[in-house]
Amino acid sequence: MPIASEAFLQQSGRAMTGTSKVTAKDVNVYYGDKHALKAVSLDIRANEVTALIGPSGCGKSTFLRCLNRMNDLIEGARVTGLITLDGDDIYDYSLDVVQLRARIGMVFQKPNPFPKSIFDNVAYGPRIHGLAQSSADLEEIVVSSLQRAGLYEEVKDRLSEPGTGLSGGQQQRLCIARAIAVSPEVILMDEPCSALDPIATAKVEELIDELRENYTIVIVTHSMQQAARVSQRTAFFHLGELVEFGDTEQIFTNPQQKLTQGYITGRFG
């Protein structure tokens, strides 16, 4: 359905490439007494893939979860500093967190399809946000989301079967389709390939590259090859601090910091 998907694309406003979409200024996160993220400032540009790398426990996932306020759900978590989306403070009292998460979608480490049919999984977001006026509308959204997640051809004959019955890689692409269906502006991905085999990983990476055209993507990854393959800009975190941030090519070929160099050459981490 090419016409439908084009119409769908036009619904969501897109920023110009190169302008900043999300800006973090001096962000600190505390879990109880633990200072998990220390004074991180970062600019995420529209229609680019920004990779967050670093050893386990370095705060990269914590930072990612600040961006759509998933840290709100954690007991005892406290966030200070300023994070803006298109210039609006996302921690501002007047901003509804539900609206925010509709604009900033998220894909998780472990594929987590709901125990519903494939169709209902993708339709879930549009339904709760009232994005579809009719059932034909909804079907359009579901089909085009599945198409853009590169899953439609594989599942078009079994949309009513449970999403939990798909393979791991298919489940993850279903979760991506589910996130796209809400037409977010930013998609956060928390190690989206860590539970997938190399072939499924390659498919998801290809997908990320295609999605960049329409979305701003932030991806946390443990694989430096993956960061190098899919991202335009890379941020290296260590012990809760942002050590270095720059163009991916520069980070991987000519890192300015000793820590970064040590990490990407595999001397620690």
Next chain:
Amino acid sequence: MQFSILLVVLLLLSAVGFRMGRGRALQVGGPKARALHSLPSYYGYYVALWCGIPAVFLIAIWLSCEPFILQGIVVGALPADAKSLPSAQLSLLMNEVRQLGSSGDYQHASGAIASTAAEQYRNLRNMSFGAMAVISLAMAILGCVLGVRYIRPDLRARNKVEGVVKIFLIASSTVAIFTTIGIVLSLLFESLRFFRMISPVDFLFGLDWSPQMAMRSDQVGSSGAFGAVPLFAGTLLISLIAMVVAVPIGLLSAIYMAEYAHPNFRSVAKPLLEVLAGIPTVVYGFFAVLTVAPFLRDAGAAVGFSIASESALATGIVMGIMIIPFISSLSDDVITAVPDSLRQGAYGLGATRSETIKQVVIPAALPGIIGGVLLAVSRAIGETMIVVMAAGLSAHLTANPFEAVTTVTVQIVTLLVGDQEFDSPKTLSAFALGLVLFLVTLVLNVVALNVVRKYREKYD
């Protein structure tokens, strides 16, 4: 007393066997017992088992055969005129002989025959015990010696000991199974006797229940009708009211506890709710009879309903209250077992908390919740004490919850309380009712457990 001493001695012998086996193993095992197949203590257990098991087996067989053999000998020695007594009287006499023989007090004997026989019985029993003690101890010692002699470094003592332990585990688990089979069979045979007198069709589909039977042919007014439909209907009515009370309250409280409640509140409220489950059902019965029923009757009178003081409504409400913790605790468990990643996924799409619970968490937990509700239904159907105290005795076929109804369990209790003759349909009908009750709850339990298991497979 003597018997327990024998057992203690056997136990001590086994302990000695353990020491000997372990010592022997260390001795043959070479330096640091390196050559041994198993740890030295397994050789100890091996010898201890050789020592204890044959002896205990012997004692068990001996004790189960002893009464028959002794009886045979004593009866054989009775005078001819006593031997020719009818079998009922003979067994009465033997009962007396056994009792006298055990107490050793012949003064209350009914006659010379009994007291002589009793003395003989007593002597024989003492002799038998002595023989048993000697033989079993000899077997224990023999086993001990044999066991020790079998010990070689390549003896797979661990495998053998674990094999014996496994046999014990199997035996223990079959006890429960055989008990169930025994219960089913006893119900089944008595029910068959009932169905030989009353046709199953009349029983299962008859609309009239009045189990009083005429003792003599000239008696009037006791027809003996065994149509169980009013009882099933009463049971269903009360269970339905109970579920109408328990399911919403239990489920909603579970949702609050699992999803909204602060951990501090939860840690206080959950045990409090579960206290409800610990209240004896008799106490719930008081509550129904003394508090709820009068309250409902007065409240009904105030608005112009006439509510019987033994109404199905009062009974059902109290039974529902009893079942609340059952449902809330099971539902709480399945709701908490829903993986957090699903909640995160929903929140990540911008779902609110209530949308997440309604559309993701509850559907994911639904099979478990249904399983819990089915278990609760089977509990309600089988519940006895509350209905005995609070529901009526007379069998009305009605769907009006303000009237008194009776249930299957109440009728079983009233049929079997007091002295009963076990060959009248009146008494036997209790077994038929019990059989139906058992089958219904069995089916409910099997379905419920399967539903719960299916749910478990999905997330573990």
